[in-house]
Amino acid sequence: MKTKLIYFLLLVVLLCSYTLKSQTITDFSTELPLVIISTNGETILDEPKIMATMKIISNANGINKFTDTANEYNGYIGIELRGSSSQLYPQKPYAIETRNADGSNNNVSILGMPEENDWALLSNYNDKSLMRNILGYKLFQTLGNYAPRAQLVDVIINGSYQGIYLLTEKIKRDKNRVDIAKLKEEDNSGEELTGGYIFKIDYWNSYDSWVSPYSPLNHPDYDVHFVFHDPKWDELTWQQKAYIENYVTEFESKLYSVGYDNPTTGYSKYIDVASFIDYFIVSEISRNNDGFKKSRYFYKDKNGKITAGPVWDFDWAWKNINECYIFKATDGSGWSYKINECNPWVKSPGWMVRLFYDTEFKDLTSCRYFDARENLLTDEYIFGIIDSVYNTVKNPQIKHFQKWDVLGRNVGAPEIDEQPQTYEGEVDKLKEWITTRLRWLDANMIGKCNYTNIASNTTAPEILLWPNPSTDVINLKSVINITELQVYNVSGLLMMNDIVDNDNCSLNIGKLKQGYYLVRIKLENGETIVKKFLKNR
Structure with missing residues (x-):
């Protein structure tokens, strides 16, 4: 009788548990x-x-x-x-x-x-x-x-x-995602063979990837594997695999050669420089542990260059991780692009390390970073995103952390910081981390943006410049006649010098390499003003 009572009570408990769960x-x-x-x-x-x-x-x-x-x-x-x-x-x-x-x-x-x-x-x-x-x-x-x-x-x-x-x-080729040409099975020669491809640095198998013939700088024992992503390895013909492998190899051969920085025949012939700089900036602001060694995507359109991105996988970013000196620093220091110094299982190709040997690439990076910090990526903008997400989840997060009891516990990536006991504490910790990181980057950003090398009269009238960015032509308009335009690169070198007609004031910039430039505008009254513009790809 006692045994039956125990079984009955257990059954009642199970039924109640099921009912409560269903009700919930x-x-x-x-x-x-x-x-x-x-x-x-x-x-x-x-x-x-x-x-x-x-x-x-x-x-x-x-x-x-x-x-x-x-x-x-x-x-x-x-x-x-x-x-x-x-x-x-x-x-x-x-x-x-x-x-x-x-x-x-x-x-x-x-x-x-x-x-x-x-x-x-x-x-x-x-x-x-x-x-x-x-x-x-x-x-x-x-x-x-x-x-x-x-x-x-x-x-x-x-x-x-x-x-x-x-x-x-999901990252894939699509007109509303990675908008590149669709590579068909029959595209095995000529222009059609040149794109589009998406490949990546990630966990690899022998059948879904190829091995670079080049090791990263300072790491001759490292093998770098590139993974076919879209189309997948089993959707590509042998001609298509050979094409993208050979194109990347040709780029690497040039990148590691003596004339790698030649503006016509060097690395910029093969890669979309602006995309590499933007990818670097986002990966370094977040000090992303995975940004340069894993879940790192590249794509190449038909007749196009290798483009860095899209970005992906930030769950190990924006935090101090007890893994390598680069990522455990609590003072905001460290460069993610130097990940190979941590001997990761998936090796980085180290392209950024070599690109930063080039003074012009460094200066372009500096200009892009500081321009973004003044306009697009200000502290206020970044914290605005955080506040928006917080307001969206401040109520739903309660049930999430009831389900996953991780607040105050060191789970997932091994962080070295104290773990906040509340969600609000986690958000505050993220803001503090970003503030510390940005202050370090602001003080230590690679390269120099020599805007101050070109004199400008700050009292000059406002001048309209459009479109900005531009690929071919920029137009300018001023209430005071414009007499001369001088275009400089970010290193302060004069690239163009034109006498202009104020009624038809435009510059053909089609032959300039992509990147940031300064245009020094001389006015009829003797004043000058400097404007920045981005030459797009």
């Missing part, structure tokens, strides 16, 4: 868009994707309940685990493909992001601020580059709340 999910509501996934009893694997269903609820009133009708998406998906080390975290990341009932691709717009079928749900177990990836993406976008669009969401899988995720675009 049924009553679940959030101010974030709500993603509900059902796998119909199947286990989500690393590969291949399994068929599942997904509902997304995003109501205009900002309150999204489990019982609400789906209004953003309601259909089939393929889903699998994604990532490498991040799969080891209790909160798993996922790759998602929106599908039709027959398993074919279903291109849809989700939460305002352009139509596509490949998406990712990035976990936040290693990012207690819930905003490190968003920050990296936003800064790269602000500098004028494509980075994945993203939206924080709450996720429920098979009736179990899984916390706050970042629903984001």
Whole structure:
């Protein structure tokens, strides 16, 4: 009788537990868009994707309940685990493909992001601020580059709340993502063979990558592997693989040669210099541990150059990590691009190390950085992003950290700092880290931007200059007649000198290399003024 009573009590406890759990999910509501996934009893694997269903609820009133009708998406998906080390975290990341009932691709717009079928749900177990990836993406976008669009969401899988995720675009070729030519199977010669390709530095296998014939500077024992990304290794013909391998090798051969900095035949013939500088700036502001060794993307369009980006993977960034002297420094110091000094498992190609041997590249980087710090990437702008995300998640984060009890604990990346006990403490810590980092970069940025070498009368009238950036022509207009225009590069060297007609004041800059320039404008009354402009690619 006693045994039966014990079993009965256990059954009651289990039933109550089940009822409470069901009630919790049924009553679940959030101010974030709500993603509900059902796998119909199947286990989500690393590969291949399994068929599942997904509902997304995003109501205009900002309150999204489990019982609400789906209004953003309601259909089939393929889903699998994604990532490498991040799969080891209790909160798993996922790759998602929106599908039709027959398993074919279903291109849809989700939460305002352009139509596509490949998406990712990035976990936040290693990012207690819930905003490190968003920050990296936003800064790269602000500098004028494509980075994945993203939206924080709450996720429920098979009736179990899984916390706050970042629903984001997968990096791939698409007119609304990496907008390059679509490489077809038959594109095996001529102009069609030249693009587009996306490749990356990442974890590799022998079959999905190729090995560079060049080791990074100062590390002759390092092998660098480039991974085919889009098209994938098994979608490329041997001619296409050979083309992109040979193009990258030709670039590296020039980069490591004596004439590497020749403005016509050197490295700039092969790479989009401005993109490399922007990628460097965002990766260094965040001191991204993975920025130059893993999850590092490049693409090449048809008849185009190698372009750096998009950025990706910032969950190990914006923090002090007990891994290597570069990343454990608490005074904001250290250069991420020197990651090879830490002997990472995935080796960096070290291209940035070599590029910084070139004075012009260093000076271009300095000008771009300080111009961005004055205009695009000010402290106020960066903290504005943080405050916006905080206001979005200040209520939903409570349930997230009830699910994942990580506040005050050192989980994920091994941080050396004290772990705040509250979400507000995490946000404050992030702001303090960024402030310290920016002060160090402001004082130690590579290169010199010699704006002061060119005299300017600061009392001169305002002069309009447009378009800026420009690829071919810049136009100028002043209430006082313009008599002469002189264009200098960032090192202070005179590049162009034109006598102009104020009624038709324009400069053809098509032959200039991409980068920042200064135009010294002489006026009829003897005054001068200097304006900056960006020569685009």
